[in-house]
Amino acid sequence: MIDYNPKNWWKFIFYFHKADTFIKLMPAMLGLAAYTAIFVYVENNILHYVPIKNPLTIHSLVGFVLSLLLVFRTNTAYDRxxxxxxxxxxxxxxxxxxxxxxxxxxxxxxxxxxxxxxxxxxxxxxxxxxxxxxxxxxxxxxxxxxxxxxxxxxxxxxxxxxxxxxxxxxxxxxxxxxxxxxxxxxxxxxxxxxxxxxxxxxxxxxPIPVSYNIFIKKIIFIYVFTMPITAVLEYKFWSIPIVTLVFYAFAGIEIMAEEIEEPFGTDANDLGxxxxxxxxxxxxxxxx
Incomplete structure (x- = not known):
């Protein structure tokens, strides 16, 4: 368990511990950024789709439902x-x-x-x-x-x-x-x-029921890997950092929940x- 001062904002904004979710997700984030960049290049230089009206509407609705699932997931893990x-x-x-x-x-x-x-x-x-x-x-x-x-x-x-x-x-x-x-x-x-x-x-x-655990991971995967298809039409090259940050937010919450739901181990966020x-x-x- 890590001892820290919760009031020290600047330190934790720019400090990365070896157990930080950002470091754990870095390879996946880089891969997703490259994946989104390919979509951007193909759309802007080859296909030139006609913009769809409100292309992110479906992802916004699914993102809201996914957020509720992750809130429940995190609360359950923290209760444990x-x-x-x-x-x-x-x-x-x-x-x-x-x-x-x-x-x-x-x-x-x-x-x-x-x-x-x-x-x-x-x-x-x-x-x-x-x-x-x-x-x-x-x-x-x-x-x-x-x-x-x-x-x-x-x-x-x-x-x-x-x-x-x-x-x-x-x-x-x-x-x-x-x-x-x-x-x-x-x-x-x-x-x-x-x-x-x-x-x-x-x-x-x-542990958390396996079907529930698998379902959340599948939804995150489908949501993030289909997001570039519509985000490219709206944000062009800006969709690369946007999609990457969305993935970091959703996957980071899931990783934190996985770590704290078993509090008796030796991970950084486990009990001391x-x-x-x-x-x-x-x-x-x-x-x-």
């Missing part, structure tokens, strides 16, 4: 991005609440505090890597009871780590360090961990999960 951010905000709050309650319920400097601090940190790290499809036990911090052998053979590491946290809490209850009321309070926080993970998995594993996990671990270290 924002829901992912909200869920990770819940992870942050639940981790802090859980740690604060443990710090209060357990005796000072009790060894379970250190174990649970490591397990919660492991859980959030594993959730992050699990959502990116590359969770592995080598990135975890091991303890005496929960070492490499404990995690070995489990494909869903977050579930295994959450099971370890439940085991620790149950043992504290059995030892009389946590009473039934406190156990119930802690259980609410633990349940929220699994609920948040399930919601994140829903976002990750449920690495920093979130780092900050939560810092909070846990202070509290416990």
């Amino acid at each position: 991005w924002w829901e992912g951010r909200r869920l990770w905000g819940n992870f942050t709050n639940n981790s802090r609440n859980f740690a604060l309650k443990l710090a209060t319920f357990l005796p000072e400097k009790h060894p379970a505090k250190e174990t649970l601090k490591i397990l919660i940190g492991n859980y959030l790290h594993a959730v992050k890597e699990h959502l990116r499809g590359k969770a592995h036990i080598s990135s975890l911090t091991f303890t005496e009871n929960y070492n490499e052998e404990y995690y070995k053979g489990f494909k869903h590491l977050p579930n295994r780590i959450c099971q370890a946290i439940y085991t620790e809490i149950h043992q504290l209850h059995q030892a009389g360090l946590i009473n039934a009321e406190q156990l119930l309070v802690l259980n609410n926080e633990l349940s929220s961990f699994t609920d948040n993970l399930g919601a994140c998995e829903r976002i990750k594993n449920t 999960l690495d920093n979130m996990v780092k900050n939560i671990k810092g909070n846990l270290a202070e509290i416990l």
Whole structure:
């Protein structure tokens, strides 16, 4: 995720990041400009069509409908991005609440505090890597009871780590360090961990319906590649930059929507999960 100042207009008008849609679309824009230039040359020097009355009327109507589709597409993608951010905000709050309650319920400097601090940190790290499809036990911090052998053979590491946290809490209850009321309070926080993970998995594993995705791309392609046929009659050589800019606007919106609809990756516009996990671990270290 890129940190930036949204008030710095001039910087972002003339600055191009490697993930900028302009750079991604540059080859296609150059190809479209050459394609339009061919139409301009053929019309002005060979065919000399008689100008059609209002040649861009049909494209204006189709462009309006396409704009509505892209607005819906972008809003849907942003909703997924924002829901992912909200869920990770819940992870942050639940981790802090859980740690604060443990710090209060357990005796000072009790060894379970250190174990649970490591397990919660492991859980959030594993959730992050699990959502990116590359969770592995080598990135975890091991303890005496929960070492490499404990995690070995489990494909869903977050579930295994959450099971370890439940085991620790149950043992504290059995030892009389946590009473039934406190156990119930802690259980609410633990349940929220699994609920948040399930919601994140829903976002990750449920993409935009493929038929809808393909339809928008086809409409953009047909709209842009037929636009020179009528734009040349109205704008002559000016149709080259006009058609290219129209393509940049429509295709750029679609590319941005594609990027933010899966918010848990490592793209420039994805959520900054690495920093979130780092900050939560810092909070846990202070509290416990």
